[in-house]
Amino acid sequence: MRRTGSALPGKLDETPARNMAIMLFKDSEDLTDKPILPRHRRPPKRYDSNPAVVNFSSCGEFYRQQYIEALEIVVNMLKNRFTQKNFKLLCNVEKFIIHVANNSLDDPNDCVQSIKDFCYGDIDVERLKGEALMIFDFFQSVIKTNQMNIKQITKISINL
DSSP states (O other): OHHHHHHHHHHHHSHHHHHHHHHHHHHTTTTSOOOOOOOOOOOOTTOSSOOOOOOOSSHHHHHHHHHHHHHHHHHHHHHHHHTOHHHHHHHHHHHHHHHHHHSOOSOHHHHHHHHHHHHTTTSOHHHHHHHHHHHHHHHHHHHHHTSSOOSOOOOOOOOO
């Protein structure tokens, strides 16, 4: 993620990206009106910390700057999402559920230990150990009878 974020602006400065933008402008000339720069407006004086006003010489530069800003926001949001301290715990919970669904547990303590920090105080751990054995039995019976066309649980997803 760090390499992508730091390399992203440099990648957009290269000639292939510029050539692609020029081709897109040429292809879309007859599909839409020619782009124009927005009117230059001076920020109100009441704003003390105004960033320097940038004057763009072309529409391409203006939209390119907006595009880069949008990409930077997306990259930063992804960085924030995947560096949250709960993310590793949530990954451990998902691994636990997938492991329990696919493998018989000889010792449920090993699997539950990895998520104990996440579920401490919220979940009855002893009951979870018992239900972990039942989850495996349930999916094995479903696989054997071919009720849901399942061979192995590989991911957890919710379709909204």
